[in-house]
Every structure is written in C-alpha cells, then in structure tokens.
Amino acid sequence: MLKGILNYSHYLLALSTQNGETVIDATCGNGNDTLFLSKKVGKEGHVLAFDIQDQAIKNAKALVEGHNCSNISFIHDSHVNVSEYLSSESKVGAAIFNLGYLPKSDKTIITQGESTISSIKSILGFLRQNGLIVIVVYHGHKGGKKEKEMILSYVMNLDQKKYHVLRYDFINQKNNPPFLLAIQKK
Amino acid sequence: MLKGILNYSHYLLALSTQNGETVIDATCGNGNDTLFLSKKVGKEGHVLAFDIQDQAIKNAKALVEGHNCSNISFIHDSHVNVSEYLSSESKVGAAIFNLGYLPKSDKTIITQGESTISSIKSILGFLRQNGLIVIVVYHGHKGGKKEKEMILSYVMNLDQKKYHVLRYDFINQKNNPPFLLAIQKK
Numbered sequence: 001m002l003k004g005i006l007n008y009s010h011y012l013l014a015l016s017t018q019n020g021e022t023v024i025d026a027t028c029g030n031g032n033d034t035l036f037l038s039k040k041v042g043k044e045g046h047v048l049a050f051d052i053q054d055q056a057i058k059n060a061k062a063l064v065e066g067h068n069c070s071n072i073s074f075i076h077d078s079h080v081n082v083s084e085y086l087s088s089e090s091k092v093g094a095a096i097f098n099l100g101y102l103p104k105s106d107k108t109i110i111t112q113g114e115s116t117i118s119s120i121k122s123i124l125g126f127l128r129q130n131g132l133i134v135i136v137v138y139h140g141h142k143g144g145k146k147e148k149e150m151i152l153s154y155v156m157n158l159d160q161k162k163y164h165v166l167r168y169d170f171i172n173q174k175n176n177p178p179f180l181l182a183i184q185k186k
Numbered sequence: 187m188l189k190g191i192l193n194y195s196h197y198l199l200a201l202s203t204q205n206g207e208t209v210i211d212a213t214c215g216n217g218n219d220t221l222f223l224s225k226k227v228g229k230e231g232h233v234l235a236f237d238i239q240d241q242a243i244k245n246a247k248a249l250v251e252g253h254n255c256s257n258i259s260f261i262h263d264s265h266v267n268v269s270e271y272l273s274s275e276s277k278v279g280a281a282i283f284n285l286g287y288l289p290k291s292d293k294t295i296i297t298q299g300e301s302t303i304s305s306i307k308s309i310l311g312f313l314r315q316n317g318l319i320v321i322v323v324y325h326g327h328k329g330g331k332k333e334k335e336m337i338l339s340y341v342m343n344l345d346q347k348k349y350h351v352l353r354y355d356f357i358n359q360k361n362n363p364p365f366l367l368a369i370q371k372k
Binding site (some may be wrong): 001002012015016130132152155156157158159160163164165166167168169170171172173174182184 | 187188198201202316318338341342343344345346349350351352353354355356357358359360368370
C-alpha cells in the first residue's frame, strides 16, 4: 500500500503529465520510463529521451518497438544539453532522472553531480506551473555518494517560494536503496 | 499535486483503513484525525482516541458533536497505556500520532520520545498485516529536536523484513516544518 520508489515515480509522473505536452526522460536507460511517458502524453505529446550511451538508446528503441510510439525523440547526447533540443518558448510538463549507471552494463559510466544539476537547472527554466521533476537517486555504486550529496545540497536550497521539494525515502533498508526526490514548480 | 503533510497523512490512513476495524488516534488533540478515522471505519468500526489533556478531549468531543460518531472511545490517558484498552486478540488497522504540543495551548505539555516509542511498540504488536502507523513529526518547539532524533533512531532500526518505514519530507522549507513517517507491517 505504501508505494515503492519506482511505483511512486510513475504515480507522480502520471499525476503531473497532461495529454499533448512535452516531457523529458533525462536518462532513458532501458526505456521503461520513456515508454511510460510516451503513453501518458499521447500522440500529440512529445517525449525527449536522452542517453549518452549508444547501448541505452538501442535498448530503449527495442523496448518501445511495436508500441506505436511516434511521439518519442531519442537523443544520443547528454541531458546537460537539453536546452538545445527545446525552443525558447517550450513548456515542459515533467521530467525524470534515474541517477547512477545503466543496469546490466558498465558501472563506471555514471551520471555526475555537476552535469545532473546543470540539467535540472535547465529543465526548471522550461517547467510549466505545477510541472514536476522526479529524480530517482541510486547511490550505492562508486561515485554515487558524492552525486547524492551534491544533488541534495542543490535541491534543499531551492527557493521554497518557487518550488516544493519532496524527499520520499524508505529509511530502514540496508545496502543503500534508491530514494526519490520530486521538485514541483509553484 | 504533491500532497502536503496533512493531506498525505489522511491519504495514507484512508488507503489503509478498512470498514469495521479498530483504529487509534494516539494524540487526539483537537479531534480532526479522530473525526476523519471515525468516518472511515464506519458504525461497525471503533476509534480509540487518546489524549493526556482534558482540554484536548473536550475540544475533540465538541468537534465530533453532531457527526453521529458513536464509534469513538475518548480516553483521557497517555497512549503509552494503549494495550490496557485493547484485548489481547485485538487487531488494529491504523494509528496516527501528531507529535509536539496541543495547538493554541500550553507549549510545555509535549509528547516525549520515550513514551511515544513505547506506544508505537505496543501498537505494532496489535497491527494487522498491511496495517499502518502514521507519525507526523512536529519538531520546531522546545524538546522537539530530541524527540525527533529518538523516533528516527527507533524507526530506522525496525527490521526491514517485517516493516516498511517511509519518510515523506519537504526538504527545502525553513523553520522546521513537520515531516511524516509511516510504518507498514509486511
């Protein structure tokens, strides 16, 4: 009944995503969130799905194949360049980040605090009112603790007059399970 | 769209409470949660509403008056004695704690870490599978920080094989806003 981290991320994305709008999967990985978002925004919507790894883009494309997802743009680039793929008038309804490494792949290719924060900052500039950024913070891998601390420090200092920042965290689990951060624009 | 702490506490209680069962308001205060729980469990259900302050019991009784809430037992006693008011076979579906002091009243009469933890332990023994304890942690008052730290230390060490423990916390707000803890029995 208490939703797990992945269920809760989809619950929040579903609540905050409107049919026909632009949304971002900042770390498309194996494509699960990309497919979920594609269905939520519908044919008139648009999903920008970023990944720096060719393998991730291939996996994600394979996952969505057969789902009639003509609304996805797969972008083989870092999410740090997100603004290059949006027009200055673009409004974004939601974005999701899954931090860490590509599951079942090279654990040394990981998201980095500096670029993750830079990307979050960019997306905040495009976020519509009540729009949401969800960040699933995996931090058990090498480099994960540093990124976690940088991200936490950044989001805890976001102006409470402009943003709600929620931490959703199962705090009695061992082995550094992921937790969720959600930034909602007021 | 991100639910505030009080909305989220009622959302969780509504999800976890079944018609006809026994539930506990461990700190009935002005009676808002008592009334909410009374409506949720229905005529066949039972709400045990505890408070150590006579004024709180009076306020809560006044609040529920006219709502036809024959299923509430107001108990002018500490929640630390909760087991005295349940039979050994009792099953509890949900319980809520609002830590701190009675709003608009004497700020020196506060919940205390030792007795709050003792009461949580008692209720865990009566909780049915998937039953839930919600704790709204107010900690900005004198004594609040100590209780917060005791409660966190206790719940973070609950066995993850037996319980989910969630922290739901808006982390960019100043002035020590309350946060929510939820313990779900597996």
